[in-house]
Amino acid sequence: MSAFNLKSSLSKIGAGILLAATAVIASPSAMAAGGGGCGTYTNADGENVTLECSHAPIDLTNKGSLQRGAAMFMNYCVGCHSAQYVRHSRIAQDLDIPPELVEKYLLVTSDQIGDHITAQIDPDTQAAWFGAAPPDLSLVNRLRGDDWVYTYLLSFYEDPSRPWGANNLVLANAAMPHVLHNLQKELGQEEYEARVGDLVNFMAWMAEPVRHERKIYGAFVLLFLLALLIPVYLLNKEFWKDVK
Numbered sequence: 001m002s003a004f005n006l007k008s009s010l011s012k013i014g015a016g017i018l019l020a021a022t023a024v025i026a027s028p029s030a031m032a033a034g035g036g037g038c039g040t041y042t043n044a045d046g047e048n049v050t051l052e053c054s055h056a057p058i059d060l061t062n063k064g065s066l067q068r069g070a071a072m073f074m075n076y077c078v079g080c081h082s083a084q085y086v087r088h089s090r091i092a093q094d095l096d097i098p099p100e101l102v103e104k105y106l107l108v109t110s111d112q113i114g115d116h117i118t119a120q121i122d123p124d125t126q127a128a129w130f131g132a133a134p135p136d137l138s139l140v141n142r143l144r145g146d147d148w149v150y151t152y153l154l155s156f157y158e159d160p161s162r163p164w165g166a167n168n169l170v171l172a173n174a175a176m177p178h179v180l181h182n183l184q185k186e187l188g189q190e191e192y193e194a195r196v197g198d199l200v201n202f203m204a205w206m207a208e209p210v211r212h213e214r215k216i217y218g219a220f221v222l223l224f225l226l227a228l229l230i231p232v233y234l235l236n237k238e239f240w241k242d243v244k
């Protein structure tokens with residue numbers, strides 16, 4: 001009887017830990033999968049091709065990459081897009097950029113370092129210009145997945161039939177112009193992809209600044225639960241030892 005109970009309670013604890021572990025390990029990939037791949041397009045032969053997402057080089061511990069990404073975001077994106085949940089001061093703090101430098105180089109659309117990132121041009125005006133309002137980008141990496149955003153930014157192609165001369169494989173007939181076109185020509189493909197990787201890395205940080213810490217805490221919680229298993233097991237043995 002006691003052996004049976006011990007076994008069942010142990011297996012319940014074990015199952016709980018396993019479930020927690022799966023949740024922690026699987027969460028980022030499950031999130032990306034929520035985006036539903038990178039779409040389909042029709043190629044020159046009229047065949048429908050499924051576009052595989054490219055893997056975004058996300059590493060929130062790489063401060064250099066995050067800093068380069070922040071500079072790119074402030075230079076190329078905030079003309080149209082806001083990031084309403086992100087303050088410039090948080091960029092300074094988390095990315096180890098001296099506040100003076102943030103004030104000098106990254107305060108593009110406001111003059112207070114405590115301000116949120118706002119778009120230079122009002123989204124409603126832009127909706128009239130582009131046919132679609134540029135969405136706020138604070139959380140886009142969580143909504144679409146890092147790989148989607150990375151693939152999207154790398155999937156602009158020339159299309160003279162579009163108003164801005166460019167189209168996108170991931171988001172067909174996107175209202176967004178290929179704003180990195182000159183950079184792409186200037187840098188060459190390899191270097192360009194690395195810079196877009198930095199940009200998407202920064203956007204991943206924006207969407208969840210504590211993502212790296214969350215994983216560390218998760219590992220500690222699991223270790224704690226594993227360690228807790230030992231006294232719980234011994235206690236269980238003690239409680240049931242006289243019940244035969």
Ligand code: HEC
Nearest residue numbers: 076077079080130132133134135140149173174175176179
């Ligand atoms: C000239 C204005 C403009 C600039 C500059 C611009 N965008 Fe956009 N962006 C748009 C518009 C408009 C849309 C909406 C596209 C649509 O829905 O067809 C968009 C859409 C997007 C989307 C898709 C969002 C979604 O979930 O549908 C992403 C991601 C994005 N932009 C990222 C960027 C990044 C990163 C930069 C800087 C490199 C940037 N954009 C610069 C106008 C702009």
